[in-house]
Amino acid sequence: MTSRYRILRCDREDLSLIRKQLHRRAVPSPELSERVRSILARVEAKGDTALAELTQEFDRVALSPADFCRKEAAEPPAPAVRKAIAWSLGNVRRFARASRPRDWRMRNREGAWVGERFQPLDRVGVYVPGGSAPLVSSALMTVPFAREAGVREIVAVSPPPIHPVLYYALRTAGATEVYSLGGAQAVAALAYGTKSIRPVDKIFGPGNAYVVEAKRQLFGMVAVDLLPGPSEVAVVADESARAEFVAADLLAQAEHGPSSRILLLTSSQKVLEEVVAQIEEQAEALPRRSIVEAVLRDHAVFVLTRNLEEALDLVGEFAPEHLSLAVRHPHRAAGQVRHCGAIYLGVYSPVAAGDFLAGPSHTLPTGGSARAFDGLRMEQFFQRTSLVEYSRSALARVEPEIARFAEIEGLAAHGRSAAVRVGPRQVAEMKRAALREGAPSTKVK
Numbered sequence: 067m068t069s070r071y072r073i074l075r076c077d078r079e080d081l082s083l084i085r086k087q088l089h090r091r092a093v094p095s096p097e098l099s100e101r102v103r104s105i106l107a108r109v110e111a112k113g114d115t116a117l118a119e120l121t122q123e124f125d126r127v128a129l130s131p132a133d134f135c136r137k138e139a140a141e142p143p144a145p146a147v148r149k150a151i152a153w154s155l156g157n158v159r160r161f162a163r164a165s166r167p168r169d170w171r172m173r174n175r176e177g178a179w180v181g182e183r184f185q186p187l188d189r190v191g192v193y194v195p196g197g198s199a200p201l202v203s204s205a206l207m208t209v210p211f212a213r214e215a216g217v218r219e220i221v222a223v224s225p226p227p228i229h230p231v232l233y234y235a236l237r238t239a240g241a242t243e244v245y246s247l248g249g250a251q252a253v254a255a256l257a258y259g260t261k262s263i264r265p266v267d268k269i270f271g272p273g274n275a276y277v278v279e280a281k282r283q284l285f286g287m288v289a290v291d292l293l294p295g296p297s298e299v300a301v302v303a304d305e306s307a308r309a310e311f312v313a314a315d316l317l318a319q320a321e322h323g324p325s326s327r328i329l330l331l332t333s334s335q336k337v338l339e340e341v342v343a344q345i346e347e348q349a350e351a352l353p354r355r356s357i358v359e360a361v362l363r364d365h366a367v368f369v370l371t372r373n374l375e376e377a378l379d380l381v382g383e384f385a386p387e388h389l390s391l392a393v394r395h396p397h398r399a400a401g402q403v404r405h406c407g408a409i410y411l412g413v414y415s416p417v418a419a420g421d422f423l424a425g426p427s428h429t430l431p432t433g434g435s436a437r438a439f440d441g442l443r444m445e446q447f448f449q450r451t452s453l454v455e456y457s458r459s460a461l462a463r464v465e466p467e468i469a470r471f472a473e474i475e476g477l478a479a480h481g482r483s484a485a486v487r488v489g490p491r492q493v494a495e496m497k498r499a500a501l502r503e504g505a506p507s508t509k510v511k
């Protein structure tokens with residue numbers, strides 16, 4: 067089979083080389099890092115003036131600082147659009163409620179209470195992409211989680227001009243402030259704050275390479291959720307797969323932007339050939355065909371594996387943002403996959419359903435980071451605090467062990483802080499030990 071696509075065959079090529087080609091790390095280029103660094107520095111130094119300049123430079127929109135904040139009521143869109151938004155919102159809210167972390171406690175070995183408490187964050191920033199398409203669903207996949215968590219101030223930013231439906235979705239989902247700002251400069255504004263926008267405690271949301279790199283560089287001075295970059299999908303298909311559906315899923319993620327990645331792993335030569343033919347046919351009719359063509363040229367890989375197990379093993383290594391399992395037994399297959407952001411099981415689960423309305427957030431780890439990072443989840447809108455409560459008897463039970471640790475680490479005050487609570491005997495013992503070792507004794511009441 068001849069093709070303009072990059073096809074790897076596990077029966078003919080060195081498997082370790084194939085593994086190497088699939089293994090990737092989302093590392094920004096030095097040029098991109100530098101560009102973002104200078105944008106962040108400009109915003110930090112010049113605040114609103116830099117924001118206005120950068121918005122003119124990158125978004126080609128002239129805004130004065132007074133125009134950044136949108137205060138007007140949202141214009142309701144057509145009923146069918148309202149219905150779609152309400153449907154998605156309903157699913158996401160329900161998912162958010164079901165996955166809300168709960169305070170809990172248990173008794174440890176010596177009978178003390180230990181547990182966790184979750185408090186909603188006070189003020190969060192949500193980036194909603196809008197450079198190449200107004201990602202209304204990205205507003206619905208972040209803001210409702212914050213709202214359901216009980217976050218009081220939810221600050222949304224998106225590149226100008228904000229599409230009216232996106233503005234409506236942001237307001238309906240519960241954003242309390244909306245700013246017409248995009249790119250790395252918007253992320254910088256959320257982190258540093260300026261005269262017109264107060265800083266937030268944590269920044270959420272996906273975006274292009276500039277947005278993601280800005281979040282990465284600002285991590286530490288502000289909390290961030292994860293680094294969700296250009297969209298990607300991997301499909302694992304066996305001989306039962308419907309080529310038309312598989313191609314449609316691959317093209318759906320390809321149309322996001324030229325940096326999207328798509329990967330097909332199949333054990334069937336016939337399915338591979340049919341999917342390639344379907345891609346050709348379906349791509350022809352797509353409005354964003356030039357973007358799709360760029361992805362097919364630069365970021366599309368097709369792997370013919372020797373069997374399904376090999377495909378499942380390799381895809382776990384690739385750790386895609388989305389994994390579609392177009393196989394006869396999807397649940398069994400899912401159990402064999404090590405890492406990915408989200409799994410779509412079976413023939414009737416298009417990735418687009420998860421993108422738009424299924425319930426779990428579509429904000430997911432990309433660039434191989436799903437090997438260790440999770441997608442956006444409810445817990446991330448809370449600050450978790452651990453709780454410890456000893457009774458006198460529980461403390462007395464472990465005071466000797468505390469004393470031992472204090473001795474090992476050479477931190478006598480630590481040991482004393484427990485001993486002093488459980489009685490004079492332990493304190494007297496500590497004093498005697500200190501005298502034996504020639505340390506100056508301290509008075510303990």
Ligand SMILES: NC(=O)c1ccc[n+]([C@@H]2O[C@H](COP(=O)([O-])OP(=O)(O)OC[C@H]3O[C@@H](n4cnc5c(N)ncnc54)[C@H](O)[C@@H]3O)[C@@H](O)[C@H]2O)c1
Binds near residue numbers: 387
């Ligand atoms: N992983 C996920 O969960 C997820 C979810 C949704 C979207 N996405 C991804 O989000 C991305 C959205 O990207 P987008 O570009 O459409 O919108 P965006 O809003 O992320 O980026 C647009 C902004 O980038 C800035 N910019 C553009 N060119 C620049 C340059 N040369 N230098 C500096 N800044 C520049 C501009 O300020 C502009 O406002 C896509 O890659 C999509 O795949 C990922």
Ligand SMILES: N[C@H](CO)Cc1c[nH]c[nH+]1
Binds near residue numbers: 421
């Ligand atoms: N596929 C994107 C996440 O990678 C989410 C999205 C928004 N709109 C359409 N799709």
Ligand SMILES: [Zn+2]
Binds near residue numbers: 318319421
């Ligand atoms: Zn999508």
